Amino acid sequence: MSAVVDRLAALGLTVPPVAAPVAAYVPAVAHGGFVFTSGQLPFDAGVLLATGKVGAEVTPEEAAALAQVAALNAIAAVASVVDLESVVQVVKVGVFVASAPGFTGQPAVANGASELFAGAFGDAGQHARSAVGVAELPLGAPVEVELQVAVRS
Numbered sequence: 130m131s132a133v134v135d136r137l138a139a140l141g142l143t144v145p146p147v148a149a150p151v152a153a154y155v156p157a158v159a160h161g162g163f164v165f166t167s168g169q170l171p172f173d174a175g176v177l178l179a180t181g182k183v184g185a186e187v188t189p190e191e192a193a194a195l196a197q198v199a200a201l202n203a204i205a206a207v208a209s210v211v212d213l214e215s216v217v218q219v220v221k222v223g224v225f226v227a228s229a230p231g232f233t234g235q236p237a238v239a240n241g242a243s244e245l246f247a248g249a250f251g252d253a254g255q256h257a258r259s260a261v262g263v264a265e266l267p268l269g270a271p272v273e274v275e276l277q278v279a280v281r282s
Contacts, residue, residue, distance in 0.1 A: 131212070131213050131214045132214065132251075133204070133213040133214065133216070133249050133250060134213065136248060136249050136250075136251065137201075137204075137248075137249050140245075140248050140249075142201060142245075144201070144204055144205050144208055144213070145173070145174075145201060145202065145205050146205065147202075147205045147206050147208070147209040148169060148170070148172045148175075148202045148205065148206070149175070150167065151170075151267060151268065152267075154167050155167065156169075156205075156206035156209055157206040157207055157209055157210045158210065159210045159211055159280065162279055162280060162282055163220070163277060163278065163279055163280065164207050164210055164211055164216075164276075164277070164278050164280055165275075165276075165277050166203045166206040166207060166275050166276045166277075167206065167275065168223075168225065168267075168273040168274065168275045169199045169200070169202035169203045169206060169273065169274050169275065169276075170199055170202070170266070170267065170268065170270040170272075170273055171195035171196070171198040171199045171202070171270060171271070171272060172198070172202060173198060177268055177269075177270060178195060178198060179191065179195055179270070179271055180268070180269035180270060180271065181227070181269065181271055182227050182228060182229040182232070182271065183226050183227060183228055183229065183232055183234070183235075183238060183271050183272070184228060184229035184231065184232030184234070185229035185232075186271075187271040189232075189234045189237055189238055191271075192226065192238040192241070192271050192272055193237060193238050193240060193241030194241055195241070195270075195271055195272045196224055196238055196239060196240075196241030196242040196272045196274060197241040197242060197244070197245045199242065199272055199273060199274035200222075200241070200242035200245040200246060200274050200276070201245060202274075203242075203274050203275065203276040204245075204246075204249060204276075206276070207276065207278055211280050215280040215281045216250060216253060216278045216279070216280055217253060217278075217279050217280060217281055218253050218256075218278065218279040219246045219250055219253060219254045219255070219256040219276065219277075219278050220256060220257065220277045220278060220279050221256060221257045221258070221259075221276075221277040222239070222242055222243060222246065222256050222257070222258045222259075222274065222275070222276055222277075223258070223259045223261070223274070223275040223276075224238065224239035224242050224243075224258065224259070224260045224261070224272065224273070224274050225261050225263050225266060225272065225273040225274075225275075226238050226239070226260065226261065226262050226263065226271065226272055227263055227264070227265055227266045227269075227270065227271050227272070228262035228263065228264075232262065233262070235260040235261065235262045236260045238260065238272060239258060239260035241272075242274045243256070243258060246276075
């Protein structure tokens with residue numbers, strides 16, 4: 130078992146099967162010592178866990194938990210193209226938050242993803258990040274997470 134899988138198990142989590150794309154793209158691409166994921170939604174067993182805008186239909190706390198689910202799906206996307214043990218650094222995380230007018234708590238929502246990456250990858254999980262409020266996300270999802278990791282060749 131890998132250290133990443135062990136750390137996730139300690140958190141009560143497992144790497145899920147990679148989420149099926151909802152359009153014309155692949156979940157992740159490995160190139161030049163990096164893996165780039167497509168944006169991942171908070172799917173669990175093929176079911177989108179929530180819809181709506183954060184700060185209206187979805188609370189910031191619910192959104193942070195959904196960001197964790199989307200981040201776990203991003204880890205699954207990475208695992209679909211490389212062994213998780215080859216990850217040497219989580220480089221950049223992008224978190225998109227479907228935000229109600231006036232909602233400015235995107236960083237706290239994004240912490241749901243960031244804290245998962247730190248828990249899963251240890252020191253290598255420390256990363257640069259963008260937390261962006263948007264009007265809409267695919268399928269009405271409240272959050273979407275994308276990930277860039279450096280890997281051993």
